[in-house]
Amino acid sequence: MKFKPKILFIWGGILMFALWGCKTPQIATKTENKFVPESYLDSLSAQGGLSSTNWREYFSDRHLIALIDTALANNQELNILMQEIEISRNEIRTRKGEYLPFVHIGAGTATDKVGHYTRFGALEEQLEIKPGKAFPEPFSDLWLGASASWEVDIWKRLRNAKKSALNRYLASVEGRNFMVTNLIAEIADAYYELLALDNLLEIINQNRDIQSSALRVVRQQKDAARLTQLAVNRFEAQLLNTQNLQYELKQRIVETENRINFLTARFPSKVARNAADFMNIQVEAIETGLPAELLTNRPDIKQAEFELAATKLDVEVARANFYPSLGISSGVGFQAFNPKFLINPESLFYNLAGDLMAPLLNRNAIKAAYYSANAQQLQAIYHYEQTILNAYVDVLNQVSKLANFSKSYETKNREVELLKQSIGIANNLFNSARADYAEVLLTQREALEAKIELVEIKSKQLNAKVNIYRALGGGWQLN
Structure with a gap:
């Protein structure tokens, strides 16, 4: 893969500022x-x-x-x-x-009804849960899961x-x-x-x-x-x-x-x-x-x-x-619009994210x-x-x-x-x-x-x- 000089310059500048930001x-x-x-x-x-x-x-x-x-x-x-x-x-x-990692467990529910003559209303009208089964209106959202966040103490x-x-x-x-x-x-x-x-x-x-x-x-x-x-x-x-x-x-x-x-x-x-x-x-x-x-x-x-x-x-x-500080966050659980679909392998969701942040300006x-x-x-x-x-x-x-x-x-x-x-x-x-x-x-x-x-x-x-x-x-x- 070939990098353009402009991209290399940008990444070099970011690296230089990051190193400069670490100077005490x-x-x-x-x-x-x-x-x-x-x-x-x-x-x-x-x-x-x-x-x-x-x-x-x-x-x-x-x-x-x-x-x-x-x-x-x-x-x-x-x-x-x-x-x-x-x-x-x-x-x-x-x-x-x-x-230590912060772990939270919880459950929630929400009901959502959008206007028919709106972008989301028009979009939902075209959606089907299953062939021949329209998107429910109003839409209920149920979830049950756990989330975790951790700042890695580098x-x-x-x-x-x-x-x-x-x-x-x-x-x-x-x-x-x-x-x-x-x-x-x-x-x-x-x-x-x-x-x-x-x-x-x-x-x-x-x-x-x-x-x-x-x-x-x-x-x-x-x-x-x-x-x-x-x-x-x-x-x-x-x-x-x-x-x-x-x-x-x-x-x-x-x-x-x-x-x-x-x-x-x-x-x-x-x-x-x-x-x-x-x-x-x-x-x-x-x-x-x-x-x-x-x-x-x-x-x-x-x-x-x-x-x-x-x-x-x-x-x-x-x-x-x-x-720089390194943070990791994750979540796992079940989410569905109907209680009978909640505990279901297809309703499983999970996410994992990491971020590296360093002070750059206005220190x-x-x-x-x-x-x-x-x-x-x-x-x-x-x-x-x-x-x-x-x-x-x-x-x-x-x-x-x-x-x-x-x-x-x-x-x-x-x-x-x-x-x-x-x-x-x-x-x-x-x-x-x-x-x-x-x-x-x-x-x-x-x-x-x-x-x-x-x-x-x-x-x-x-x-x-x-x-x-x-x-x-x-x-x-x-x-």
């Missing part, structure tokens, strides 16, 4: 940096981290454990996130179904889309783990804050009693003409100032209790706790493990890693849009999608690197915070003990007229402030313990 634009590329230092600091322990620690052991208070258990079962935000995970799981099913576009959905599902699971870690930490932090407020209120009440006793002594001495009304007023003003401190503390206690109740998804109620042991809670040195363990222990890092893997696949999906939308997918991939890389850096710095900050506040607690505790002794000494000297009342007032105020600061330092020390749990990834694996 150049994009910027970047490889993620997973580097972390070999250790945190020389002074930090490099034993196993919190990933192998059960949070029930890490937070050993039975009241706190009960609150965390309630929150993990009822917290609305966590339950909302669980539905997001279910949505991600269904997205995998959707993507998986896209690269460039793995659909499979990559499914893998991308899978990675996003895994990212959502890690997001749930990250939220569990944060929820446990948030409840623990609020619980310790509540214990601290209880202790502050107890200190206020104790100092109120001490100052009330001192005020009675001053009034007696004033009645005996040993002191003036000025001394009475100064002692009474200090007592009123101390009493006034309790109201703000009581309000903070109410708000902290309500915050805990909200996290546990229950209406406001009394939060069971043992405030008496607050100052005796031991905060020991935490084993941090190696920085490289953060890559597997921290859910937010793993979540960012899965998101990055998904965006890489999204780029491949967008790139495949530049290439702006495909290019835009490709560039956007690449930009999102670069964003994911930077976010992943940022998450690793943030995790490393977070551990350093919290371990340093725990060490410094532990030393601060020891120092402040010695100061409190000295001031407790000073109160007794000042009162004895005052009662024996060897000290001015101003010295008693100053000593009482200094002792009160030191006790309050000691509780606040203890609270910060426990806050560092909670934050280390969060920074190292938490023991969310072991519920």
